[in-house]
Amino acid sequence: MNDRVFSGFGVTPESSEWLDWKWQYRHRITGVGELAEVISLSEGEKEEISRCLSGFRMAVTPYYASLMDPADPTCPLRMQAVPSVEETRVFPWEKEDPLKEEKYSPTPHVVHRYPDRVLFLVTRQCATYCRHCARKRNVGEEDFVISEGEKEKAIAYIAGTRSIRDVLISGGDPLTMDDGGLEDIVSRLRAISHVEIIRLGTRAPVTLPMRVTPALLVMLKKYQPIWINTQFNHPRELTPQSLKACADIVDAGIPLGNQSVLLKNINDDTETMKELLLKLVKARIRPYYLYQCDLCEGIEHFRTKVETGVEIIRSLTGNISGFAVPEFVIDAPEGGGKIPINPEYIVSIDGEKVVMRNYEGGIYTYPQPREK
Ligand SMILES: *Cc1c(COP(=O)(O)O)cnc(C)c1O
Numbered sequence: 001m002n003d004r005v006f007s008g009f010g011v012t013p014e015s016s017e018w019l020d021w022k023w024q025y026r027h028r029i030t031g032v033g034e035l036a037e038v039i040s041l042s043e044g045e046k047e048e049i050s051r052c053l054s055g056f057r058m059a060v061t062p063y064y065a066s067l068m069d070p071a072d073p074t075c076p077l078r079m080q081a082v083p084s085v086e087e088t089r090v091f092p093w094e095k096e097d098p099l100k101e102e103k104y105s106p107t108p109h110v111v112h113r114y115p116d117r118v119l120f121l122v123t124r125q126c127a128t129y130c131r132h133c134a135r136k137r138n139v140g141e142e143d144f145v146i147s148e149g150e151k152e153k154a155i156a157y158i159a160g161t162r163s164i165r166d167v168l169i170s171g172g173d174p175l176t177m178d179d180g181g182l183e184d185i186v187s188r189l190r191a192i193s194h195v196e197i198i199r200l201g202t203r204a205p206v207t208l209p210m211r212v213t214p215a216l217l218v219m220l221k222k223y224q225p226i227w228i229n230t231q232f233n234h235p236r237e238l239t240p241q242s243l244k245a246c247a248d249i250v251d252a253g254i255p256l257g258n259q260s261v262l263l264k265n266i267n268d269d270t271e272t273m274k275e276l277l278l279k280l281v282k283a284r285i286r287p288y289y290l291y292q293c294d295l296c297e298g299i300e301h302f303r304t305k306v307e308t309g310v311e312i313i314r315s316l317t318g319n320i321s322g323f324a325v326p327e328f329v330i331d332a333p334e335g336g337g338k339i340p341i342n343p344e345y346i347v348s349i350d351g352e353k354v355v356m357r358n359y360e361g362g363i364y365t366y367p368q369p370r371e372k
């Protein structure tokens with residue numbers, strides 16, 4: 001707990017200001033000067049951070065800042081939210097739009113990459129900007145609001161495309177919108193008969209848990225079935241306040257999933273990942289994906305070797321509950337989509353039998369059916 005945050009803002013963790021998401025949002029830390037008041041920064045670090053900010057803006061909610069270790073530059077929460085000079089290094093393989101989302105965008109703010117579902121990017125704002133964000137291209141323009149006309153067009157595209165049965169509302173973070181703005185979108189999507197499920201992708205439970213208010217949940221419940229996916233990356237993010245927000249979501253009958261990003265020196269070891277996953281399932285949050293980092297500009301320092309992720313999944317599979325283990329995926333460059341990268345369990349397979357290796361390394365044979 002970083003008490004400098006509370007004294008800096010002159011509040012207590014129980015105060016009504018602190019518990020008000022709009023207060024948190026308004027008081028986000030966006031400049032180096034404010035940041036230096038809550039964590040220790042050398043003059044060199046301050047200068048480096050300023051340089052980074054011209055590329056991708058910073059914002060940290062006081063809540064998330066309060067979880068950072070003020071003295072430790074390797075704090076796993078701090079590394080996710082505070083810029084590092086590494087961001088300014090750009091490598092030839094990095095792309096502004098690594099997933100070629102532009103190519104799959106039939107109308108502004110809609111990405112239609114898979115047959116039955118679309119991504120609907122409704123805002124470019126987030127409560128806290130993740131330094132590892134893969135969607136930097138679309139994120140951080142605070143004055144951007146989807147225009148009524150663009151919203152109309154996006155919804156018309158979804159309404160006119162009968163194959164779409166799943167709409168994933170994302171951004172930016174849709175929970176930076178107020179309830180009214182969000183309800184306008186959700187209610188219009190719900191009115192489309194072929195849209196069976198609506199998903200929200202949001203990091204609010206992690207960086208702004210006070211956003212999950214009773215009023216928000218009452219509103220969302222009117223438009224069931226709704227699913228929410230969030231992004232916890234480290235066990236320390238599961239604070240009592242986050243756990244409460246997640247419990248409220250699940251108690252409202254909204255299934256809650258988690259999509260982590262595999263991040264070097266943050267969660268790229270089995271022990272940390274295991275602790276995170278077990279805490280998630282204990283909180284009734286279903287681990288969904290573990291993402292390999294995308295080839296986005298300025299995030300090379302977060303990338304791990306692919307084998308690291310495979311090894312983590314291999315060491316957890318069989319050793320913890322099956323539903324606690326996420327699917328490890330690479331969102332393939334050039335618009336290839338998400339591809340599962342699994343440890344290999346098949347040793348050989350032919351018309352007669354499959355030979356398999358189990359989680360303990362034992363070899364087992366299963367015969368194929370005999371017909372034909
Ligand atoms: C990830 C993603 C989806 C959702 O994919 P699921 O595997 O169903 O979670 C949809 N559209 C795009 C463009 C995506 O990147």
Ligand code: SF4
Nearest residue numbers: 126129130133172203
């Ligand atoms: S909340 Fe999502 S969109 Fe926003 S900065 Fe983080 S990863 Fe990017």
